[in-house]
Amino acid sequence: MVTTSTQDLGIHLQNFTDFQRRAAGRNVPWLRKLREDAFARFAEVGFPTTRDEDWRFTNITPIVRTQFRLPGTALVQLPPAELKSWNIEGSAARLVFVNGRYAPELSRIAALPKGMAVSSLREQIEGNSDQISKQLGHYADTQRDAFVALNTAFVEDGAYVHVKRGVVAEAPIHLLFVSSSDHTALLTHPRNLVVFEDQSQGTVVEEYVSLGGGMMFSNGVTELVAGDDAHVSHYMIEREHKEAFNVSTLRIQQGRTASVASHSFLLGGGLVRNNVHPVLAGEGGECLINGLFVGSGKQHLDNYMHVEHASPHCASRQFYNGILDDKAHGVFHGRIVVHKDAQKTDAKQTNRNLLLSDDAQIDTKPQLEIYADDVKCTHGATIGQIDENALFYLRSRGMSEAEARRLLLLAFASECVERMRPGAAQIYVEQLIQEHLLPFREHSRHAGVGTGERNVEEVG
Amino acid sequence: MSLLEIKNLHVNVDGHEILKGIDLTINPGEVHSIMGPNGSGKSTLAQVLARRDAYHVIKGSVSFNGKDLLEMKPEEAACEGVFLAFQYPVEIPGISNAYFLRSALNAQRKFRGEEEMDAMDFLPFFRDKLKLLEMDEKLMNRSLNEGFSGGEKKRNEVLQMSILQPRLAVLDETDSGLDIDALRIVANGVNALRSPERGFLVVTHYQRLLNYIKPDFVHVLVDGRIVRSGGPELALELEDKGYGWIEQEAAAV
Numbered sequence: 147m148v149t150t151s152t153q154d155l156g157i158h159l160q161n162f163t164d165f166q167r168r169a170a171g172r173n174v175p176w177l178r179k180l181r182e183d184a185f186a187r188f189a190e191v192g193f194p195t196t197r198d199e200d201w202r203f204t205n206i207t208p209i210v211r212t213q214f215r216l217p218g219t220a221l222v223q224l225p226p227a228e229l230k231s232w233n234i235e236g237s238a239a240r241l242v243f244v245n246g247r248y249a250p251e252l253s254r255i256a257a258l259p260k261g262m263a264v265s266s267l268r269e270q271i272e273g274n275s276d277q278i279s280k281q282l283g284h285y286a287d288t289q290r291d292a293f294v295a296l297n298t299a300f301v302e303d304g305a306y307v308h309v310k311r312g313v314v315a316e317a318p319i320h321l322l323f324v325s326s327s328d329h330t331a332l333l334t335h336p337r338n339l340v341v342f343e344d345q346s347q348g349t350v351v352e353e354y355v356s357l358g359g360g361m362m363f364s365n366g367v368t369e370l371v372a373g374d375d376a377h378v379s380h381y382m383i384e385r386e387h388k389e390a391f392n393v394s395t396l397r398i399q400q401g402r403t404a405s406v407a408s409h410s411f412l413l414g415g416g417l418v419r420n421n422v423h424p425v426l427a428g429e430g431g432e433c434l435i436n437g438l439f440v441g442s443g444k445q446h447l448d449n450y451m452h453v454e455h456a457s458p459h460c461a462s463r464q465f466y467n468g469i470l471d472d473k474a475h476g477v478f479h480g481r482i483v484v485h486k487d488a489q490k491t492d493a494k495q496t497n498r499n500l501l502l503s504d505d506a507q508i509d510t511k512p513q514l515e516i517y518a519d520d521v522k523c524t525h526g527a528t529i530g531q532i533d534e535n536a537l538f539y540l541r542s543r544g545m546s547e548a549e550a551r552r553l554l555l556l557a558f559a560s561e562c563v564e565r566m567r568p569g570a571a572q573i574y575v576e577q578l579i580q581e582h583l584l585p586f587r588e589h590s591r592h593a594g595v596g597t598g599e600r601n602v603e604e605v606g
Numbered sequence: 607m608s609l610l611e612i613k614n615l616h617v618n619v620d621g622h623e624i625l626k627g628i629d630l631t632i633n634p635g636e637v638h639s640i641m642g643p644n645g646s647g648k649s650t651l652a653q654v655l656a657r658r659d660a661y662h663v664i665k666g667s668v669s670f671n672g673k674d675l676l677e678m679k680p681e682e683a684a685c686e687g688v689f690l691a692f693q694y695p696v697e698i699p700g701i702s703n704a705y706f707l708r709s710a711l712n713a714q715r716k717f718r719g720e721e722e723m724d725a726m727d728f729l730p731f732f733r734d735k736l737k738l739l740e741m742d743e744k745l746m747n748r749s750l751n752e753g754f755s756g757g758e759k760k761r762n763e764v765l766q767m768s769i770l771q772p773r774l775a776v777l778d779e780t781d782s783g784l785d786i787d788a789l790r791i792v793a794n795g796v797n798a799l800r801s802p803e804r805g806f807l808v809v810t811h812y813q814r815l816l817n818y819i820k821p822d823f824v825h826v827l828v829d830g831r832i833v834r835s836g837g838p839e840l841a842l843e844l845e846d847k848g849y850g851w852i853e854q855e856a857a858a859v
């Protein structure tokens with residue numbers, strides 16, 4: 147990581163000093179050390195720049211330059227109508243976090259299956275910090291990633307989900323992060339710890355929304371531990387307003403024959419970085435890394451996948467689809483690391499993109515690091531436009547151009563929807579996508595363009 | 607009033623003149639067949655009628671039901687009652703065949719000011735048509751044409767036609783790639799739609815289709831021009847002698 151002397155970390159140092167004085171668990175020694183070490187690491191490396199290979203396509207200067215403030219303790223009123231619309235029908239619980247802080251009065255925890263516990267991280271820190279000390283901060287890497295370091299320095303609130311061995315929880319747990327900034331540039335560091343013990347099953351939905359405009363930056367980290375033979379689905383839904391900054395890191399730790407699915411839907415946000423980092427640490431594990439990013443205006447949506455095969459006989463599948471209109475810029479960086487012992491690894495990566503305007507841009511980059519000799523790794527990427535033949539075919543049956551476009555975009559997006567397990571979360575996401583794609587149908591490309599499809603398909 | 611009236615139609619594709627002055631009139635109830643060598647412009651004519659905008663009309667006029675067809679967008683032509691069964695139907699992954707059919711029908715019903723059909727009403731409506739074309743209902747839940755066999759795609763085109771019930775159906779080599787049984791089934795589908803108000807323009811290379819769908823007129827298209835028109839016997843003559851003699855005659859004029 148490159149440090150630049152021009153970076154002003156002063157505001158973060160000041161925030162950290164304030165935070166240390168009042169943070170929950172400030173007297174818990176291990177937590178204090180975790181925070182201090184993380185901040186020291188952040189101060190040492192600073193924010194990454196585009197000279198850093200991992201950040202080549204994403205310029206975070208706007209984040210670096212902004213004098214962010216941690217949220218105050220003043221209560222923020224949320225309009226009931228909005229709260230109602232941010233609701234997954236049939237969820238087992240909804241934990242609402244307003245400006246990073248758990249809001250019990252807005253949250254609902256219905257009857258959970260026996261053996262499943264859901265609470266705010268702060269409650270754990272204040273009341274039962276021993277329970278989380280063995281996992282919190284053990285997986286997300288503060289050394290590699292300055293944003294993870296910064297988040298860890300400010301770890302205090304977020305969700306704690308714990309599912310005991312063998313417990314099967316069908317209904318999703320909804321973690322809703324609402325940002326609402328008054329006049330200051332708001333910075334939150336949501337931190338989630340999700341632990342599924344051996345043979346347990348369940349779904350967690352992490353969603354970011356905003357109220358009103360204004361400068362805001364959510365820098366979230368989720369550590370998800372899936373024990374042996376656990377089956378876990380995680381959803382990341384980003385739909386903050388189109389100037390918001392969002393950096394999210396999902397670090398997954400998988401045990402033997404565990405099966406984890408990560409589904410990311412980037413619909414909102416101005417400058418978004420979505421890090422997904424599964425480590426297949428037990429033999430026979432499976433990981434599905436599925437995503438859809440839809441950008442318009444000047445949105446910048448960066449997806450950084452880092453799939454680590456650390457054990458033999460594991461399979462990973464990455465599928466990301468991008469739809470980019472106007473001057474939106476998408477990034478898909480698919481890194482696959484196969485450790486020396488991870489023989490019989492089967493890793494696949496596909497990134498498909500639709501560019502709806504001449505100014506839209508996609509950077510797609512596979513990165514394979516293979517240290518074992520008996521592995522199967524494939525990757526492929528396509529960049530294309532809406533198929534004019536398909537458009538004409540639909541119109542020739544009587545559909546308007548806008549309706550035909552909407553159908554084709556929906557069809558493209560539905561590839562990602564179909565990879566989700568049927569259930570409440572899938573229905574919720576499908577609805578969001580349908581609504582989100584509506585304005586995109588109005589975009590009319592000039593006739594004559596629309597055949598240039600670039601295909602990259604390599605087998606390694 | 608004639609259903610379709612094409613006058614002196616000249617069409618360019620990518621700067622090349624493909625149609626070089628077509629005149630053709632189809633009256634309600636008539637079936638016209640167009641035959642002609644590969645590359646003579648048959649599909650070009652069909653696509654122009656369906657209003658594909660990559661095909662530039664540089665001269666001439668086309669009126670449909672008294673309206674200027676060339677002023678219409680593809681969806682407008684479709685809603686007015688023009689249907690093209692594609693020579694190469696397009697595969698669209700991610701849109702189910704049933705959803706597509708219902709969306710198309712509803713788009714046209716909306717245009718006509720009729721109420722849209724929901725999935726429940728639609729089901730019995732299209733089941734009859736499926737039966738007529740001896741199509742497996744399973745095809746309805748699959749993505750539009752994706753992975754369909756050549757014959758299944760062609761049947762699917764005729765299914766769409768049966769559901770949309772156009773005034774003018776243009777069939778572009780709907781018989782190509784069909785086995786004997788499928789040919790009969792598809793022809794039945796077409797014949798079931800024949801009526802005194804409807805017109806058909808059937809593009810084919812093979813006389814055998816015309817055994818099933820009896821045309822009133824046969825036209826021969828060579829190098830962008832209709833060089834000969836006649837009754838059904840012309841198709842038999844072509845089957846026998848090929849296009850060579852007509853091309854020579856045309857060149858000699």
Ligand SMILES: Nc1ncnc2c1ncn2[C@@H]1O[C@H](COP(=O)(O)OP(=O)(O)OP(=O)(O)O)[C@@H](O)[C@H]1O
Nearest residue numbers: 619620622624642643644645646647648649650651
């Ligand atoms: N984009 C294009 N640029 C140049 N020529 C074109 C283009 N598209 C079509 N053509 C030409 O137009 C001519 C007519 O094509 P068309 O598809 O109408 O023929 P057809 O009579 O339907 O042939 P077939 O019997 O093989 O289906 C062909 O010579 C074809 O190569």
Ligand SMILES: [Mg+2]
Nearest residue numbers: 648649650693
């Ligand atoms: Mg043709």
